[in-house]
Amino acid sequence: MSDAQQDAAAAECTSFQTDIRPKFTDEDVQHMNDMVGMDLSDYQTVKQNGDVILERLQDPDNPMPPPPRGPWPKAWIDCFQQWLVKRLP
Numbered sequence: 001m002s003d004a005q006q007d008a009a010a011a012e013c014t015s016f017q018t019d020i021r022p023k024f025t026d027e028d029v030q031h032m033n034d035m036v037g038m039d040l041s042d043y044q045t046v047k048q049n050g051d052v053i054l055e056r057l058q059d060p061d062n063p064m065p066p067p068p069r070g071p072w073p074k075a076w077i078d079c080f081q082q083w084l085v086k087r088l089p
């Protein structure tokens, strides 16, 4: 993907329901509920834990979600970061 395409993809990031929630699979939600009691399907939970979730998404050594499904593409991580920093709904 070119930089311009990535910017466009990131720019489309508008809300938890449309852009963030669909990036968490049922497996992600279930695992993270079981392992650390964090409900990734819940808006408030993801908002409140946004900084630490972002760190995990970006972690070069132990990314979440773990390989082979992770790490997320850069455009997805940028989208999450925008959603957080701009305090999008």
Ligand code: HEM
Binding pocket: 023, 024, 027, 028, 031, 032, 035, 036, 040, 049, 052, 053, 056, 057, 062, 064, 065, 066
């Ligand atoms: C605060 C953020 C997070 C913390 C503290 C966290 C912590 C953990 C821990 C301790 C484990 C078990 C051990 C390991 O596999 O390393 C785990 C597993 C897992 N996490 Fe996370 N995680 C976070 C965010 C996320 C996010 C955002 C996703 C998905 C996008 C995710 C997806 C998963 C999955 C799928 C597993 C299962 C791994 C397996 O069974 O092989 N996690 N997480």
